[in-house]
Amino acid sequence: MSAVLPAAAAPAAERSEGVWHAAWRRFRADRVGSASLLVVLAFLLLIAASALGLVASHWQDEVGVPSAPPTFLGPAPPEAAGVIEGPKGPNVDISDIDPLAPRYQEWAERAAKLKTTQAAKRETLPFGGDRFGRDVLSKAIKGTQISVFVGVLAALVATAIGTLLGALSGFIGGKVGDALEWLYNVFESIPGILLIFAFAAVLGRGIGTVVIILGLTGWTGLYRQVRAEFIKHASREYVRAADAIGASSASRMFRHILPNVSHVVLVRMALLVVGFIKAEVILSYLGLGVPVDQVSWGTMLNEAQAELILGQWWQLAAATVFMAVFVTAFSLMADAARDALDPKLRGLE
Amino acid sequence: MTLLSIQDLRVAFRMGKVDGVVQRAEAVKGVSFDIAENRTVALVGESGSGKSVTAMSVLNLLPDNAERSGKILWQGQDLLHMPLSDLQRLRGKEIACVFQDPMQSLNPVFTVGAQLVEPLVKHMGMTKRAALERAEQCLVEVGMPEPRRRLAAHPHELSGGQQQRVMIAMALACEPKLLIADEPTTALDVTIQRQILELIAEVQRKHRMSVLFISHDLGLVGEIADEVLVMRHGILREQGPVAEIFAAPKDAYTKALLACRPSLEGNPARLMVIDDHIAGRAAQAAPKPKDPDAPVVLEVKGLCKSFWIKEGLFRRREFKAVQNVNFQLRRGHTLGVVGESGSGKTTMGLTLLRLHEAATGPLSGEAIFGGKNLLTLSDSERQPMRRRIQVVFQNPYASLNPRFTIGQTLVEPMAIHSIGADTAERESRARALLDKVGLEAKSFGKYPHEFSGGQRQRIAIARALTLSPEVLVLDEAVSALDVSVQAQVLNLLKDLQDELGLAYVFISHDLAVVRFISDEVLVMKDGIVVEQADAQQILAAPREAYTQRLLAAIPRGYRAAA
Numbered sequence: 001m002s003a004v005l006p007a008a009a010a011p012a013a014e015r016s017e018g019v020w021h022a023a024w025r026r027f028r029a030d031r032v033g034s035a036s037l038l039v040v041l042a043f044l045l046l047i048a049a050s051a052l053g054l055v056a057s058h059w060q061d062e063v064g065v066p067s068a069p070p071t072f073l074g075p076a077p078p079e080a081a082g083v084i085e086g087p088k089g090p091n092v093d094i095s096d097i098d099p100l101a102p103r104y105q106e107w108a109e110r111a112a113k114l115k116t117t118q119a120a121k122r123e124t125l126p127f128g129g130d131r132f133g134r135d136v137l138s139k140a141i142k143g144t145q146i147s148v149f150v151g152v153l154a155a156l157v158a159t160a161i162g163t164l165l166g167a168l169s170g171f172i173g174g175k176v177g178d179a180l181e182w183l184y185n186v187f188e189s190i191p192g193i194l195l196i197f198a199f200a201a202v203l204g205r206g207i208g209t210v211v212i213i214l215g216l217t218g219w220t221g222l223y224r225q226v227r228a229e230f231i232k233h234a235s236r237e238y239v240r241a242a243d244a245i246g247a248s249s250a251s252r253m254f255r256h257i258l259p260n261v262s263h264v265v266l267v268r269m270a271l272l273v274v275g276f277i278k279a280e281v282i283l284s285y286l287g288l289g290v291p292v293d294q295v296s297w298g299t300m301l302n303e304a305q306a307e308l309i310l311g312q313w314w315q316l317a318a319a320t321v322f323m324a325v326f327v328t329a330f331s332l333m334a335d336a337a338r339d340a341l342d343p344k345l346r347g348l349e
Numbered sequence: 350m351t352l353l354s355i356q357d358l359r360v361a362f363r364m365g366k367v368d369g370v371v372q373r374a375e376a377v378k379g380v381s382f383d384i385a386e387n388r389t390v391a392l393v394g395e396s397g398s399g400k401s402v403t404a405m406s407v408l409n410l411l412p413d414n415a416e417r418s419g420k421i422l423w424q425g426q427d428l429l430h431m432p433l434s435d436l437q438r439l440r441g442k443e444i445a446c447v448f449q450d451p452m453q454s455l456n457p458v459f460t461v462g463a464q465l466v467e468p469l470v471k472h473m474g475m476t477k478r479a480a481l482e483r484a485e486q487c488l489v490e491v492g493m494p495e496p497r498r499r500l501a502a503h504p505h506e507l508s509g510g511q512q513q514r515v516m517i518a519m520a521l522a523c524e525p526k527l528l529i530a531d532e533p534t535t536a537l538d539v540t541i542q543r544q545i546l547e548l549i550a551e552v553q554r555k556h557r558m559s560v561l562f563i564s565h566d567l568g569l570v571g572e573i574a575d576e577v578l579v580m581r582h583g584i585l586r587e588q589g590p591v592a593e594i595f596a597a598p599k600d601a602y603t604k605a606l607l608a609c610r611p612s613l614e615g616n617p618a619r620l621m622v623i624d625d626h627i628a629g630r631a632a633q634a635a636p637k638p639k640d641p642d643a644p645v646v647l648e649v650k651g652l653c654k655s656f657w658i659k660e661g662l663f664r665r666r667e668f669k670a671v672q673n674v675n676f677q678l679r680r681g682h683t684l685g686v687v688g689e690s691g692s693g694k695t696t697m698g699l700t701l702l703r704l705h706e707a708a709t710g711p712l713s714g715e716a717i718f719g720g721k722n723l724l725t726l727s728d729s730e731r732q733p734m735r736r737r738i739q740v741v742f743q744n745p746y747a748s749l750n751p752r753f754t755i756g757q758t759l760v761e762p763m764a765i766h767s768i769g770a771d772t773a774e775r776e777s778r779a780r781a782l783l784d785k786v787g788l789e790a791k792s793f794g795k796y797p798h799e800f801s802g803g804q805r806q807r808i809a810i811a812r813a814l815t816l817s818p819e820v821l822v823l824d825e826a827v828s829a830l831d832v833s834v835q836a837q838v839l840n841l842l843k844d845l846q847d848e849l850g851l852a853y854v855f856i857s858h859d860l861a862v863v864r865f866i867s868d869e870v871l872v873m874k875d876g877i878v879v880e881q882a883d884a885q886q887i888l889a890a891p892r893e894a895y896t897q898r899l900l901a902a903i904p905r906g907y908r909a910a911a
Contacts, residue, residue: 237748241809244702245762245816246735259752 023263026340033336039329043144050145059138059295063129065121067307070128070136070314128314130303139295140318146296148326150210151277157215158276159269162222163258169223170230171253180223187220196279200288210289214276222268229261263341270334274327281323297323352527352559353384353407358419360402360411373416376402378583380419384527389553389560391570391591393606394580395831396802400563403580404529407561408440409433442472445520449532451512455504461488461515462500465522472523487518491548509690510541514548521552528553531563538689538858543902546573565831567606569904571595579603609836611865620836620865639868643679646819646852647701647738650675652714652724654693654700667710670696672876674714676869678820681846683853685867685884687860687899693876694856698822700724701854702740703731718820736766739813743825745805749797755783755808756793762815782811786841803834807841814845822854827862839866860903864888872896 027033049055095101127137169180187195199213233239234257242256258265277297283289284298292299297319304316360377377399384390394400406417407428421428423444428436448454456464465484469475475483481500488496491514504512513533520528530549534542550573553560564570570577570591577594579587579602587600598604609620652674657665671693678684688694699705701716701723716723718738726734742748749758759779760772769775780790786807797805806826813821823842827835843866845851857863863870863884870887872880872895880893891897 237742237744238750240699240704241740241742241748241812242750242761243704244735244740245812246732246765247761251765256750256753260750 023337023340027336030336030339032332033340036329036332036336039325040333043148043326043329046141047145047148050141056138056141056145059134059142061135062133063122063135064125064133065123066129066131066133067310067312068122068125068129068133069312070126071124072126073124127318128312130315131307131312136300136315136318139300139315140297140322143295143297143300143319144322144326146207146290146294147277147280147298147323150207150214150280150290150296151273154211154214154218154276154280155269155272157211158218158272159222159265161215162219162268163226163265165219166223166226167230167253167258170227171234171249171257173231177227180227184220184223187217192217193282196283197288200283205288205291207290207294210280210283213283214279218272218276218279222265222272225264225268226261229264230257233257233260263338266341267334267338270330270337274330274334277323277327350386351383352386352424353561354420354422355383355403355407356381356420356422358403358406358417358421360399360406361416362412363414363416376415376583377406380580380583380585382578382585382588384559384561386526386559387553387557388575389550389562389573390576390578391562391564391574392578392580393564393567393570395565395833397582398580399583400580401531404531404561404563407529408444408446409436410446438472441468441520441525442523443525444527444529445523445525447513447516447520447528447530447533450536451509451516452504452536454516455512457504459503460500461502461504461507465500465515465519468519468522483522484518487522488515490521490552491515491518492544493518508541509537510544513537513541513545517545517548517552521556524556525558527559527561529561529563532565533562534569535565539860539902540689540898542569542904546904549573566904567603567832568610572904579606606832610832611836611839611861620839639681641679643681645677646680646718647678647854648676648715648717649678649701650715650717652697652700652716654696654705654710654712656710670710670876671700674871674873674878676871676881678852678854680819680852681850682868683846683855683866685863685870686854686856686873687858687863687870688873689858689899691875692873694873695824696876697873698740698824698854698856701822702735702738704740732766736816737818738820738822739816739818740822740824741806741809741813741826744829745802745809746797746829748809749805749812751797754794754796758797758808758812759783759815762812766816768816779811779815782814783808785814785845786811787837801834802830803838806830806834806838810838810841810845814849817849818851820852820854822856824856825858826855828857828859835862842866860888860899872899 027037046055050057121133125135125137127135127140129135130139165180165183169177169184190198195217196213199216200209203209203212230253234252239252239256242252247256280289280296281298281301284296285302287302289298290296300315300319304313304319307313307315358377358380359375361373361375364372364374366372380399380403382390392400392404402411402415405411406415407421407423409417409428411417417429419429423439428439431439455461462481462484465487466477466480469480469483470477473480473483484500485496488499493499493511493514499507499511499515504515507515517533528549533549534545537545546569549560549562552558560573562570562574567577567579571594574591577587577589577591578585579594579600581602587594587598587603594603595607598607611620652671653669654671655667655669658668660666674697676684686694686697696705700712703723703726705712712724714724718734721730721734723731723734723738753761756776756779759782760775763769763775763778764772769778776793780793783790783792788804788807788811792800792804792808797808800808810826826842827838830838839862842853846853853866855863855866867884870880870882870884871878872887872893874895880887880891880896882892887896888900891900
């Protein structure tokens with residue numbers, strides 16, 4: 001066979017459009033998908049800016065009066081009625097008979113030393129303030145950073161666990177598969193919220209905890225789907241052909257099969273991100289989520305329940321609008337990604 | 350009288366918009382033909398020729414994105430512009446259809462009886478009881494054993510041949526005037542195919558109906574058709590009475606189709622391919638004889654493979670898939686393995702490569718290859734052996750990883766076995782192999798979906814050759830390909846064998862193909878080798894009844910005497 005080797009230098013291999021490129025082309029052709037991708041990218045930019053301290057770094061400053069109402073017009077002019085008129089004419093000098101008169105100078109000096117300057121608190125804020133007078137807009141931006149971070153990181157953890165276990169269970173099967181199925185059944189048979197409470201009670205509060213809790217409890221759906229795909233693909237001829245050329249099990253699992261089921265994993269992961277953002281909101285709302293010195297959409301909603309009774313709706317509105325826009329855009333993007341990636345829908349090539 | 354008249358039919362499929370312009374793929378480009386009463390008309394062509402689209406446009410069973418123009422006249426009525434409700438009254442009653450895969454055409458959750466009764470109640474206005482009786486008659490008519498019991502059976506309880514009989518019974522239930530049979534025997538074994546063909550011919554005679562028979566196999570339609578239409582790329586290339594088409598084909602494509610199929614008589618060195626014919630090149634001389642004393646590369650003794658079948662909760666039963674297979678394979682020779690589905694031929698091939706997990710069932714016997722028994726090697730000992738025995742699978746659409754470029758596919762095995770010093774050397778070897786199997790060098794960076802079936806099978810062959818094997822197991826390697834492409838791939842395999850001294854284990858259900866390529870033939874049935882002999886001898890003088898039956902079932906095209 002060595003005789004077939006030509007000495008000719010190989011021309012630079014030009015790769016033609018691969019499945020990923022084709023998927024990207026189809027994605028771009030989807031208008032709703034492209035628009036939602038732009039929205040998600042805008043959010044990611046905002047998060048990056050917030051993480052770098054470019055925006056909302058002073059979210060904890062109490063810039064307004066407590067529960068400053070939202071308006072762009074500035075405070076209403078003070079009401080004139082009922083004000084007692086001050087005395088007119090010059091003050092009478094009574095320092096001669098005032099026994100404390102010599103000490104005024106000293107006190108004024110001492111007072112000047114202790115004096116703190118306090119900026120004037122604004123009566124209103126464009127998007128309103130919370131009960132400490134913190135700007136709701138800055139809070140919502142900072143909250144976006146933490147909520148999305150938690151959602152994405154937890155989804156990555158859950159995807160990694162689900163994919164690895166699903167691949168092992170589906171490809172190897174047998175005793176390993178049985179053991180993993182039992183594990184899956186245990187996790188599935190406990191109601192999700194109880195499982196989350198149990199983990200939260202053991203691990204305490206904190207962003208890391210929320211990520212771990214959601215990651216450890218959220219992998220089951222992905223596991224089942226990946227396992228099914230691996231069972232299906234393991235008997236496909238291209239995998240058998242890889243076996244025949246001597247590819248190892250790990251290579252067949254992750255080099256050959258995984259790219260072919262990646263659309264399932266990716267789309268499921270996108271859905272997990274959305275689900276986990278909502279789960280973080282619920283956890284924080286219940287007081288099991290992010291700590292009090294930080295802010296997320298969940299803590300904002302938690303505070304909002306007390307404010308709503310007083311008719312202060314703006315914190316709820318800010319958190320809800322941010323969350324609704326991001327989650328909707330992300331879901332639509334995931335939907336478009338599934339359509340673009342699913343080989344079964346491909347037929348126009 | 351003309352029953353159905355198709356005039357200048359054009360069918361195009363809308364394929365979405367690019368820059369606001371609707372893209373169309375034309376599948377049928379102006380086809381005209383008539384079907385007279387009590388005639389069998391065969392529509393023949395390779396995949397993508399538009400034959401099924403033509404037939405399905407008669408009853409408008411096409412997907413929504415199809416656009417039809419021209420004229421389709423059914424006894425003078427224009428079917429093309431008929432409202433759906435009127436068309437539905439025709440469907441099943443006047444024009445009935447039988448499709449390719451009976452396992453997918455029957456609804457798995459309903460009994461056979463329920464599915465047979467439906468058209469009778471709907472079109473003939475029968476009561477349920479009367480319809481059931483008629484359904485039983487229909488099953489008797491299509492030669493179903495124990496028809497009364499079958500009425501209560503579900504489709505999965507029937508074999509493939511029986512399911513197709515049910516489909517035909519369903520089509521015949523309302524006594525249609527025209528039966529459209531779209532590749533009705535392609536998914537079936539040859540012996541079953543023969544039965545179904547005879548059945549269709551018989552009911553055609555009995556009911557004096559017309560049949561539009563769609564097939565890719567010219568030999569098959571030669572046996573039953575009165576008229577033949579040959580299609581290619583959406584155009585009718587030739588039409589005429591069957592005798593004329595077979596005796597004196599006018600069109601180069603028809604001639605090529607007739608010639609590129611391996612026949613049971615005579616054994617050319619190479620098969621004609623369509624381009625040869627169109628270019629008018631002649632067939633080459635007789636094959637050069639092979640060295641009968643070439644060294645034995647693979648010797649198999651008493652090979653047995655069983656699978657465990659679970660029964661109940663804890664018990665399992667042994668199913669003997671392959672029993673006591675013995676053969677010797679010499680360098681540069683080909684062993685053909687023939688059998689119908691379920692005969693164990695594929696299991697035998699995959700067992701040689703140890704592609705079955707040990708846990709699936711016991712394995713015994715010996716396969717001596719290079720002085721070692723392949724069946725008892727440990728995993729680490731097996732790795733170098735894998736280089737020397739390779740496999741090509743049946744379905745070229747499934748056997749290549751869709752996410753790998755052709756280059757990656759070809760370089761991977763070399764990287765695993767450390768063939769070639771570095772990636773550059775491996776890539777140049779891969780390019781050389783692509784050239785060898787007749788593909789352009791620029792295929793290197795392409796993905797499998799950009800290739801046709803025949804090209805993919807060439808790539809699969811190239812992948813097997815990357816490891817310079819001595820033995821190649823070809824598991825139905827040409828069965829999924831069109832006849833013209835099949836001829837090219839068979840020629841390629843012969844050339845490679847001559848050049849590289851490869852030994853083939855050629856597994857196929859197709860005796861004609863096996864005869865063309867093999868030196869020795871094993872005939873398998875239910876896991877047992879029923880006959881084993883020289884290729885010429887087994888076809889000239891088969892000893893076993895089963896082999897004789899297999900041979901008799903092969904369609905031989907039109908015979909003036911027949």
